[in-house]
Amino acid sequence: MLTTELEKDLKWPSSIVVSEVGPRDGLQNEKTMFTVEQKISLIERSVEAGAKIIEIGSFVSPKAIPQMADTDEVARRMKRVDGVEYRVLVTNLRGLERAEAAGIKKAKLTVSASRAHSLSNLNRTPEEVLRGFAECAEYAATHGITLSGAISTAFGCSMEGKVPIEQVITAINGFREIGVKELSLSDTTGMAHPQQVYAYSARVKEQFPDITWNLHFHNTRGMGLANVMAGMMAGIGRYDACFAGLGGCPFAPGASGNIATEDLIHMCHEMGIDTGYDLDKMISIGKYVQEVLGKDTSSFVLKAGKSSDIVKVQNK
Template identity: 40%
Template sequence: MNALPRFPDHVSIREVGPRDGLQNEDVILTTTQKVQLIDRLADTGLTLIEVGAFVRPANVPQMADTADVFAAISRRPGVVYSAIVPNAIGARRAVAAQADALQVFLSASESHNRSNVNMSIEQSLAQAADIAAIAREAGVCFEAVVSVAFGCPFEGDVPLDRVMDLTARLFDLGAEQVTFGDTTGMGHPALVRDLVLAFYERFPQAHPRLHLHSARGAGLANVLMALSLGVDRFDASVGGIGGCPFAPGAPGNICTEDLVHMLHEMGISTGIRLPALLDVARMLEGMLGRTVPGQTIKAGICKHLPPDGAPRR
């Protein structure tokens, strides 16, 4: 009989709701609302928060005030406030706004890369090199995200060798971490297994981060597969809001509070106070004027979890 998997003792969660969540919403929150959302998220124990994106306002109007948001947030000690930057112009704006980390987005397919950032993959890699240099000069973290790593809405299956080759080039540029995005929810547990194992084989000293979606309901199943392989870094969005506005069928980020609840049930720590996170999700519902997709906000915390929502022991 095969040995049961040993799950990580602790999982790091990067909250992407203020960026990846809000960019797909029809309702554009005010700067004051965004600042309130981010400050409240920081108070839950989250230590990684994606504040916004320095992109063209005409393309993503929800992110037009990112610099103002950075200027107004109350920075909590120990919290890393990051920004998405597609090019050198965005990177310089992010550094000026005192972002702690710069994340460049590239797609694993040409079609999605052109749809998302209006560049070829090679052009994006050239921009990534410029961004890496800007980050080094500013002394901030440079990270990369590979979108549509689990499948492209335009091209279908994406070869794993292509994903790993692109990852290698990003590491060569100095990326401290590479995140793999299931941009349209095409991933399933077997594919997650294959990608994670391919990553470990190619980069045995590195740690992957997964940005998974629940567009087709497989989000937490994919997390479970990744956990069984030792992955301990994930992105998630408060309330489960968000997605990619430049890819058809891309709603449904993994919901932060649902992920935290599942991990705590499994005895895996996150450092996040679940009741406080649920309060933020309820506040977000009021800001958006609609019910968010998350399930724990509807069902509540299981009664056998401690009152503070900490992991079971």
């Protein structure tokens, strides 16, 4: 058996879609407040580097998340490129109205698969949160906005432990009832492991073949890229990532954030999997983020460089 035959055996995809969620999920976790100009620069540069889906911010309570208070202005002033999906996170009808006013055509709703997490964050059960989305769906339909859904703590919850797939399916059904066709399973707490990712991904993909599936991983316990591999083997083609690997876990201070966009596309390109990104441009964006923050982040490639970087070493 030849190496090339073996490589085929694992059925890697030839390409995946990487959504850049840094402007929202990354920046909202930083104490440093990025200016509107800096945010616009990050968005425009990410799109120029190859992002086809970018989460530019959220329309939520500015008291709860002050880092996202200026998303309206960001959305109005940023340059838009045809064919790129500029997405925002919203939590209710008010957020959706702000999205509409800012000319945003794609909004993401999120619900927690964990009851304890939902109660702790929103003081409402997942079922109550999902019921609240009905008016959003109606508004979206009449205003030309497409909705996607994210299911947070889809694998584990720091308060409840491992989240059974039945709770995930309850959330999926809630989203399906309001007509959402694109869903993300989010490992909010960095507890997912490859076997679980494979099992959950394969299950939802088979049970709900009409849904476009996305996975969202944190690298909290070092399994971020291993989980992407497991997702790819289960046939999932879309992954969130965040420039410089920003985005901590509130339950594990000091822990790593989202998988870094540059780490994910570096691995993919090394494996011959196309992402449509220019890795060097994403590395330079990551370095800019670190400069603004004045600190290192949990990105690996920003520290170590690409595998293809050749080092000249003097003979000893």
